[in-house]
Amino acid sequence: MARTHGHGNPKWTRDETVLALDLYFDLTPHIPSEGDKRVQELSGLLRRFPHHALASRKESFRNPAGVAFKLQNIRQVATGKGLDNVSEMDRLVWEELGGDPMRTKQLSNLTKVGISAAESLPESFESEPEFPEGRLVTELHNRRERDPRIRQRLLAARRRNGPLSCDMCSTNPNSKNGLLEDAMFEAHHLVPLSRSGARITKLGDVVLLCANCHRLLHRAITVKKRWLSVDEARNVSGLI
Ligand SMILES: [Zn+2]
Ligand SMILES: [Zn+2]
Incomplete structure (x- = not known):
């Protein structure tokens, strides 16, 4: 045939x-x-x-x-x-x-x-604000953060230490259903691509954030035009 x-x-x-x-x-x-x-x-x-x-x-x-x-x-x-x-x-x-x-x-x-x-529809609903390192680094950073493998590794590591919570606002998922409880969490890379250079992401380079804080942190980086730690972003965003 x-x-x-x-x-x-x-x-x-x-x-x-x-x-x-x-x-x-x-x-x-x-x-x-x-x-x-x-x-x-x-x-x-x-x-x-x-x-x-x-x-x-x-x-x-x-x-x-x-x-x-x-x-x-x-x-x-x-x-x-x-x-x-x-x-x-x-x-x-x-x-x-x-x-x-x-x-x-x-x-x-x-x-x-x-x-x-x-x-x-337009290609994306809202174009992400650009990091100080430029559009390409921003795009690669976002793409790397969407890689499900690093998120899964991070979630597995965190689960070994107890219930999941956001590293920025300490929020816990309301759901006790194992299939749903991780839906609100994303992995955030602490260093822009250009500075880390590494092709393989180490777990020490990522934090677990709720989707809300992740968005805030990215916005704070673009507003301040420099990379912020989670602690700095928490202060900037007035979460404490
Ligand atoms: Zn949060
Ligand atoms: Zn991020």
């Missing part, structure tokens, strides 16, 4: 697979080829997905041939015949929605609305 889904393109996400399943339900038992108008429409839609902007520059990305191939994969999952090319995501989506075309249609319509909405 021709392999048209490869070429180093990113794996199909759940949203995309749901859109394909919706089309499959509309068209089954007939599975159209890449020349079909509805296949081409779905291809065009998938290429507009906000987080696929970079991948969409490749011509092979979610092209009509790839969409037609995905419909074949879904038929394989649905019928249980010839499962060689079926992905884990195909299986999961079929397990969840294979018996529910109505729900699939609802999800698919919601995603379609979401794609249009994302296109009409």
